[in-house]
Amino acid sequence: MLGRLILPLLALAAAPALAGELGHEHHAHGAHQHGVAQLEVAVDGPTLTIRLESPLDNLLGFEHAPRTEKQKQAAQGLLAALRRGDGLFTPTATAGCKLNEAKVEAPVLEGRADAGDHADLDADWRYTCAQPARLTGMKVGLFAKYPGLKRLDAAVVSGKGQAAFRLTRKQPFLSW
Ligand SMILES: [Zn+2]
Secondary structure, three states: OHHHHHHHHHHHHHHHHHHHHHHHHHOOOOOOOOOEEEEEEEEEOOEEEEEEEEEHHHHHOOOOOOOOHHHHHHHHHHHHHHHHOOOOEEEOHHHOEEEEEEEEEOOOOOOOOOOOOOOEEEEEEEEEEOOHHHOOEEEEOHHHHOOOOOEEEEEEEEOOEEEEEEEEOOOOEEEO
């Protein structure tokens, strides 16, 4: 009698653990939903920091290590464009913000990771603003450049507190 009770209990206990493990393997960086990416914006005095975490598919149309020459060029082009930062973000013009550091990591593209089913790209940009008091928002240019990106869940932390935004192609503006 006891044996019959224990077996179903063990099966119940094991099932969520197994599901959790599989889930972790396929979503190594947390939420990974094609078309959606996360943006974190921090405003601290003259420093504007932006962090993007996106499925590679949104930006490139594939998420495996590049195989063909065309894929290799697309991957290198993406990394270079994100590192240059041109037109990706447009902070309030009168604040005089200049991009002074960009860091982009996509291990799958750089041959540093085994490709799983999914792969992310993480990027950080740091701007310094000459007139930080005038900095009240920015336009996000990622939608125009990367049609695979449909939605950005953005969080802003500034001197005024925290705010969350859901940005889309039709509404690519953040304000704080
Ligand atoms: Zn994916």
